[in-house]
Amino acid sequence: MATVEVTFTPLPAHVRTARLVATAVARRSGVDESLLDEVRLAVGEACSRAVEAHQRHCPAEPVRIEMTDQDQRFVVTVSDHAPTGPARPASPATDTGSPGGAGTDGAGRDGASRDGMEHDGLDHDGIGYEAIGHDGESAIPAGFGLAVISGLAEDVRVLSTSSGVSVRMSWPSTAAAS
Amino acid sequence: MDLKLGHYNKDGIEVVDVEGEIDVYTALRLRELLIDLVNKNNYQLVVNMEKVEFLDSTGLGVLVGGLKRVRAHDGSLDLVCTQERILKIFRITGLTKVFGIHNTVDEAIAAKKSEK
Numbered sequence: 388m389a390t391v392e393v394t395f396t397p398l399p400a401h402v403r404t405a406r407l408v409a410t411a412v413a414r415r416s417g418v419d420e421s422l423l424d425e426v427r428l429a430v431g432e433a434c435s436r437a438v439e440a441h442q443r444h445c446p447a448e449p450v451r452i453e454m455t456d457q458d459q460r461f462v463v464t465v466s467d468h469a470p471t472g473p474a475r476p477a478s479p480a481t482d483t484g485s486p487g488g489a490g491t492d493g494a495g496r497d498g499a500s501r502d503g504m505e506h507d508g509l510d511h512d513g514i515g516y517e518a519i520g521h522d523g524e525s526a527i528p529a530g531f532g533l534a535v536i537s538g539l540a541e542d543v544r545v546l547s548t549s550s551g552v553s554v555r556m557s558w559p560s561t562a563a564a565s
Numbered sequence: 566m567d568l569k570l571g572h573y574n575k576d577g578i579e580v581v582d583v584e585g586e587i588d589v590y591t592a593l594r595l596r597e598l599l600i601d602l603v604n605k606n607n608y609q610l611v612v613n614m615e616k617v618e619f620l621d622s623t624g625l626g627v628l629v630g631g632l633k634r635v636r637a638h639d640g641s642l643d644l645v646c647t648q649e650r651i652l653k654i655f656r657i658t659g660l661t662k663v664f665g666i667h668n669t670v671d672e673a674i675a676a677k678k679s680e681k
Contacts, residue, residue: 399588399589399590400590402588402589402590403586403588403590424650427619428619428621428654431588431589431619431621432621432622435588435589435621435622435623438589439589531622531625531626531658532621532622532623534658535621535622535654535657535658538657538658539657
């Protein structure tokens with residue numbers, strides 16, 4: 388099992404670097420070229436929501452990404468350490484399954500449940516809204532980024548605990564572990 | 566690459582050229598440009614995304630925000646995009662039903678004029 392870990396200060400400017408690294412590691416892990424755009428976008432979305440959460444709660448704490456090969460799959464886990472309050476028993480984890488409707492519903496539910504604990508989830512521009520300004524209008528609902536991830540990744544699991552949220556995504560890979 | 570923005574008026578319609586990556590870091594600049602154009606009474610907008618290399622949900626939020634602003638003045642915001650990897654994001658999120666998406670700037674302008 389080969390593992391690459393990246394930690395970065397929760398600044399929007401570093402999200403691009405994170406997704407470039409993830410794309411490079413995915414390519415090296417044997418993820419098909421046709422899937423690399425999906426990896427790039429999904430990892431970027433996960434990092435964006437983690438950056439937002441850290442900026443809100445713990446701007447000194449780094450965001451962590453772990454990339455590894457497991458059983459012929461390239462697995463990316465983006466973890467934040469922003470407190471979310473008591474874990475919600477209704478959504479301790481969600482396996483959103485295949486791309487499309489069911490997955491989108493699952494992630495939307497998870498994103499909504501988490502964000503709902505911290506703010507109203509309706510009156511801003513969505514993920515990263517603090518970085519792009521807040522004018523009180525409703526453009527994109529909270530949890531939208533997670534919905535995008537679910538539409539992209541074959542397998543997405545969102546684990547929300549009192550100590551933070553982990554978004555685990557995986558794609559098929561062909562490279563032998565090294 | 567970074568985000569490059571430009572805009573020009575053609576046949577009374579403001580065309581915004583976007584090049585590069587629209588993400589959580591760069592979307593602020595696009596948002597400010599769209600707000601500035603609306604504040605200067607430009608309510609018929611076409612955003613040309615043919616040279617956009619990356620678009621995330623933050624960028625989508627900015628485009629939806631722009632659409633809401635122009636609609637508040639009975640305007641519209643259409644997109645020019647033929648790149649499959651960008652169109653896919655609009656399809657996943659259902660936003661293909663919200664935006665008019667065209668193949669060329671001229672086609673977008675013609676569509677807007679026919680709506681008037």
